[in-house]
Amino acid sequence: MAKSSRHVHQAQRKRSAQLLEICRKRLASLELPETPDIRMLCEHLGRQRGRPIHLIPAAMQAPDPCGLWIAANNADYIVYEANTSKLHQEHIIAHELAHMICCHRGTGELDEATMNQLFPGLGPELLRDIFRRTTYSDVQEEEAEITASLILGRADRCPPERTWTVPPGAVGTAARIERSLKNSPTRAS
Template sequence: MEHGCGIDELHRYLSAQNRRPIHLIPMPFPERHLFGLWLKLDDFDIIAYEKAASASHKEHIIAHELSHIAFAHRGSVEFDHTDTSQLFTNAEPAAVRSMLMRSRYSDDEEQEAETMASLILARATKRWLEPAWGVPEEAAEIVARIENGVGHPDPS
């Protein structure tokens, strides 16, 4: 990858490198400490990020989650079915466990992703522009489940 790329280039590069699309989905997060998450599904990845964040914060959230993908982080907490059943009642338990494992990274993984996100943005030659788009058909069902699980879907 070229020196000084931006978020869009990194997004395309990781999608091509891993041979799986990465969908960027804006949504409201009611938890004050949660701004983004990465969900690895069988055929594609979803990065959900806080819809109400400033443009620069959205860019950092996405760079952070892309860094987790680039480093192939796996998380550090194991959950069983009983731990996850009440959190996302409309989502498949296996998908919830997968997401939660990645939401509880070790301190080293978090620091690595945060450092990489900062380096990516410091070297970015152009700023990321949030695309105006709908949810891809292949991700529609899981996005609806995530929205129902993390907060109220946005009516717009």
């Protein structure tokens, strides 16, 4: 690897580490509940922001984004891909929540076909006003991805009291597996 390329990668890693720390601090300041449910998180953030967050599943076209945050006058709307897995939907919603949490503002416009697909009953002038700012910079996207991952990481944690009891007929097998893992040469110390 060339010397300048190494410096670029080191600078990128340092910037990413700094961004991760900023995202962690921002989430910590929100005092979010420990909930595994993304919809409950939306309700909580809506109460904190003083405006409801509405989730709208929609069949998005392939070249379109998987999700979209619309900040209306009195509410926020998150449009997310309806035709994907629940896990992917939750990631899309968390990513759009992250744009809200990070106070991002878009820098571009959606095409008219996408706007008409999402809201077929609204006129083109109104849709252009609503969707005037819909794309984000690469730094904002990275920040939203990091924040979304942190949000989902909080949601994915199992409560400490959750345990698994070995069924009586499997005690011997479980003990052998445990002994094997303890004696494994690849076991991390």
